[in-house]
Amino acid sequence: MTTTTAALPRTPQPLWRRLIGFNLLAGIVLGVVGWFIGWVIGTHIHASSLEYFSEEAGENDIAVLLGYLFGVIGFLIGLGFANYPIRRLLGHPPTLAEHESEGEGVGRYFRLCTDHKVVSIQYLVGIGVFFLVGGINAMLIRSELLQPTVHVWGPNQYLTLVGMHGSMMMGMMTSGILGPFANWVVPPMIGARRMAFPRIEAFTFWLLMAAGVILVTTIFFGGFQTGWTGYQPLGAEGTAGYDAYIAFFALVGISMTLLGLNLLVTIITMRAPGMTWSRLPIFCWAVLATSALMFLAPPMLVCTLTMAALDRTAQTAFFIASNGGSSYLFENLFWVFGHPEVYILALPGFGIVLELLPVFTRKPLWGYRLGVAGMLGVGLLSFFVWQHHLFMSGIDADLRPFYMLSTELISLPTGFTFLCAMGTLWRGRIRLTVPMLFCLGWMFNFLWGGISGVFLSDVPSDTTTHGSFFSMAHFHYTIMGGLVFTFFAAIYYWGPKMTGFKLSERLGKIHFWTLFIAFNSTFGPLFALGFMGMPRRVVTYPTNLQGLNDWVSASAFVIGLSMLVFIYNVISTQLFKREPTEPNPWHSKSQEFQLATPTPVYDFERIPIFDPDPYPYGVEQAPVSPRVAPAGGTA
């Protein structure tokens, strides 16, 4: 498919004319219209079904859920997702160029665009905003925990904040690395000119944004009290705020499935000639393992939440014991998704660390095959451990030794990643740049995350730590210490390539050190609080724990402060200074850094041919740039 048609000469249009069309504005308008259509339909269905089903007419879950459904459909139509299918139905030829070439300016970020680099920036900004919202939720939670009794928020507001923080981080940040970074760097790394399904790529982003907004609307419907796990039958009791949770997480599930599918297909089928499996950069392997999990696990979530929605609207009883359902069913289905989910969060981080260490040690990746085996091993094992979330639930006791074994086995492939990282550091010429600092921060944090995981996987020890602040500290060490640190490493490392402007190293170092120290000062004491018997998600706690809790809250606010440094760094370098950086500021030998900045729409003029190994550091006169296919080759 050759799409090198030159942009047509355009006469500049007035602003009001440019705002009309298929873009974010139309999406929002049609989304609101759709919401009301759904609401009206739902209200009618609900009114006629009242006499058959519902005991109380206080809550109208059908109207709320249909409102969200139609709202999302309206939003997507407004963005123009219906145009292509309709045009094809009317007999127009297939085309992909309709959106990349038009509007070189800022406008393309506010409409459906199928250029993988634009989608990546959209992802980065969109997810960044929701990450900020989730972070502010955490600050508000810690404000409440400054005192052992209720003083800032009521219990309902507090639990809603806890649920929003958890859902926001687990839902939106799941795509936190694959969305912005895999979408950007995987095609150049494997020598592809675009993703396999560019429209689906854009679709996953806009769906995720719709989901994020829906989650925030829960505050208009009374919030939800279930935390991000949404356990039934507690959820069935909840107000319509729980419907927002269902709609949010189901949409996130669909978005994740499609994002995983897209990356999986891209890496499997679109590698350039010469890009054999053994030459695939380790980050692509991490993305491959992650996207396989993303493709397989979230459909389970979508099904589970559909069942929960039916329990609330159509009066089924999948999860309601008194009507023949089972509360275990929800726990099992949720964690069959939920455990792979936490590795979806962790695995891309492994890939980023192993991808970046060679650049900043100026050495090839040490133990490439072991690293690949580690990622695939974690991915495979993650489907066989979910019942460790139910160790205390009274579910079949005979199975617990098996789940203890399978859970502890995960530390083997995780250990491979550590060995590769340590081997790469060995005898390197280590440069402590900001991305490198964040990778080293990952090594430190994930070490404690892994070791605390051993305590949680051991049932006798888990009897104390299960459902306590200890497990909360554990998963913050693996997800915040793992995912978020590598997320920042990726921003500092690939940022100059993606935007053309490098972030300030000096501010970056301030950001890293305040974040690193405050992070450990926040979550380290939480291990102790869990050991001392403080359960998760409580709004009150014994007075003798106030000292530690205040320390944790104060440190958490310093984390917030460090984020302000980062935001200032982004705004000053990306929006105001805008000093163009060289195409390869890190002297990386990775393929994406061999492209020009700004990178052309279709990355390569022709499909390249790869023959170097992905990490040609320390090799005399190793070729770096891929050869370009001769004219007339596949393009």
Place this chain on the structure above:
Amino acid sequence: MNDGVNHFRRVALLWLIATVILTPIVVLVLAPGMPPGNGSVEASGQVTDNTVLLGLSTPVALAVIVFTGYCLAVFREREPAGPIVDGPALRGHATIQTWWLVVTTAMVLFLAAYGSVRLLADGSGSGQGPNPIAAPAAASTDPPLKVQVIAQQWMFTFRFPGYGNVETNHLELPANTLVQFNVTSLDVIHSFWAYQLGVKADANPGIDNIAYVTTKGPLTFNIHCAELCGVWHGYMFDTGHVVSKAAWNTWIQQQQQQFAPATKSLDPYSRAYFPEPTRRGG
């Protein structure tokens, strides 16, 4: 960087020194403070487990920290502003990789085996569901004291089937006795966590979740709900006591008398309760 120094031997030596010094300190200093304390036989068992895990984790953590710290100290680029110079193209080391695999596998298998043996010995105070497979040895000869823990939003009540099914608001247990908790719920999922006793068992509606504990001497213990159960989850806590057998007999008789009218009008004792269909309003 061929400087004639055997870096590997140096790192190994540093790690060995750190391990030899720090592991006993960690085990001896931190072990007495390990949760959940020595309130019951099962709790003591968990302290032992935590100590073993801590002792095993210390050398592993030190290996990563010492190695990484050494690399950062010794192999850091001395002139970051200077020209970019590549390091040696080391791509792996079959012997090290094999040994790493062997050692970590052995540790993981040991941990899983150790945990399983400890778990299957007495159940470690954890909820085992309706058909427990790991009861303390005494349970076969001496029938345990049965206490039904009934969780509801947002309190626990305790029913004693051996004492006329009396249902009490607070929990007292006799000292040096094997206790069998039958944990169930009337509405949503809760979790019965008696911290100092080392007991945690989820309360599922319609499910009989059994956990064992062998009490020791007199003790005050905290009871907390450990599974998010709605708005007032944070307030679902109580204090229980282990008292001498004589004092406990007096207490249970008092309770029987005090709650006699209520006991008569309660549903008969059941392993699990199915209340009215779900009410709205969390």
